[in-house]
Amino acid sequence: MSHTAHIPSHRKPRQRASKSALRAGVAGGFLSTIAVAGAAGPAQAEPVTQTIEMPTIASNFSTAAAASAQATQQLALDIEKQADQDAAAEKAAKDAKKAHAEAVRKDEAKKKAEAAEKKAKAEAEAKERAERASRSTERTTLSASTGSSGSSSSGSSASAPSSSSNVSGSAASIVAFAKAQVGDAYVSGGTGPNAWDCSGLVQAAYRTAGIDLPRVSQAQSTYGTQVSLDNLQPGDILYWGGAGSAYHVAIYVGGGQFVGAQNSSTGTVQRSMDYDRPTGAVRVL
Known part of the structure; x- marks a missing residue:
C-alpha cells in the first residue's frame, strides 16, 4: 500500500462549471452595475444645468408674447375707433346735406306762400277799392234821390199828411x-x-x-x-x-x-x- 494513499490531499475540490459560471455572472453583473452608475453620474449633471437656464428663456418668451398681444389689441382698438370716426363723419355729412335741402325747400315754400299772400292781398285791395267806388256811387245817387223825394214830399204835403210822407222817405x-x-x-x-x-x-x-x-x-x-x-x-x-x-x-x-x-x-x-x-x-x- 502506498504511503500517499493515506495522506489527505490539501487541494480544494474542483468546482462545478455551473457554479463557476454563476459566480462569473454575479461578478460581471456587479461590475456592470458599477460601470453603469459611474456612467450615469456625469450624464445627469448636464440636464441639471439646462433645467436652470430654461425658465429664463420661457420668461422672456412670455413677456414678448404678452407685448405682442397687447400691441395687436391696441391696433384693433385703433382701427375700430377710426372706423367709428369715419362712420360719424359720414353720418354728419349726410345729415348736413339733408338739413340744407330741407332749409332750401322751406325757403322756397315760404317765398311761394308770401307771393300768394301778396297776390291775394292785392286782389282783395282791388276788390275793396271797386266796392268802395260802387258804394260811393250808390250813396251819391241816394243823396240825390233823397233830396228829390224831400222836395216831392214838400210839394204834396197839402194832399197827404206830412207824417206819412216823412216815414216813407x-x-x-x-x-x-x-x-x-x-x-x-x-x-x-x-x-x-x-x-x-x-x-x-x-x-x-x-x-x-x-x-x-x-x-x-x-x-x-x-x-x-x-x-x-x-x-x-x-x-x-x-x-x-x-x-x-x-x-x-x-x-x-x-x-x-x-x-x-x-x-x-x-x-x-x-x-x-x-x-x-x-x-x-x-x-x-
Missing part, C-alpha cells in the same frame, strides 16, 4: 244806406265809413234820416215801439236778446231780410231772417 233812406254798406268789415266799436259794429251801423243809417239813436244795442232795442216780427216794416230795428239787454241789432230791409254788421268773419251782410231769427223789433219811424 226816412225808411227808404235808412234801408238804402244799410244796403250800401254790405261788404264792409266788422270792427268792434266801428262807426264807419268802411268798418262797423252792429249798433254803429244802425246809428249811422238812422242819422241819414235825421234821427240820432243811442250808440249801443241795449239802448237801441228799447228806443221806439215794440212791434211783432209778423208785422215788420222796412227800417225797423231788429234785436237779438232781451229788450234792454240785446247783444246784437240790425235793420229790417223788407222781403224777410235784414242788413247787419254781424262779426269779424262775415263783416256786413244782407241775409234772410231765417238764417238767424231775431228776438224782437222796435219801430222808431
Whole structure:
C-alpha cells in the first residue's frame, strides 16, 4: 500500500462549471452595475444645468408674447375707433346735406306762400277799392234821390199828411244806406265809413234820416215801439236778446231780410231772417 494513499490531499475540490459560471455572472453583473452608475453620474449633471437656464428663456418668451398681444389689441382698438370716426363723419355729412335741402325747400315754400299772400292781398285791395267806388256811387245817387223825394214830399204835403210822407222817405233812406254798406268789415266799436259794429251801423243809417239813436244795442232795442216780427216794416230795428239787454241789432230791409254788421268773419251782410231769427223789433219811424 502506498504511503500517499493515506495522506489527505490539501487541494480544494474542483468546482462545478455551473457554479463557476454563476459566480462569473454575479461578478460581471456587479461590475456592470458599477460601470453603469459611474456612467450615469456625469450624464445627469448636464440636464441639471439646462433645467436652470430654461425658465429664463420661457420668461422672456412670455413677456414678448404678452407685448405682442397687447400691441395687436391696441391696433384693433385703433382701427375700430377710426372706423367709428369715419362712420360719424359720414353720418354728419349726410345729415348736413339733408338739413340744407330741407332749409332750401322751406325757403322756397315760404317765398311761394308770401307771393300768394301778396297776390291775394292785392286782389282783395282791388276788390275793396271797386266796392268802395260802387258804394260811393250808390250813396251819391241816394243823396240825390233823397233830396228829390224831400222836395216831392214838400210839394204834396197839402194832399197827404206830412207824417206819412216823412216815414216813407226816412225808411227808404235808412234801408238804402244799410244796403250800401254790405261788404264792409266788422270792427268792434266801428262807426264807419268802411268798418262797423252792429249798433254803429244802425246809428249811422238812422242819422241819414235825421234821427240820432243811442250808440249801443241795449239802448237801441228799447228806443221806439215794440212791434211783432209778423208785422215788420222796412227800417225797423231788429234785436237779438232781451229788450234792454240785446247783444246784437240790425235793420229790417223788407222781403224777410235784414242788413247787419254781424262779426269779424262775415263783416256786413244782407241775409234772410231765417238764417238767424231775431228776438224782437222796435219801430222808431
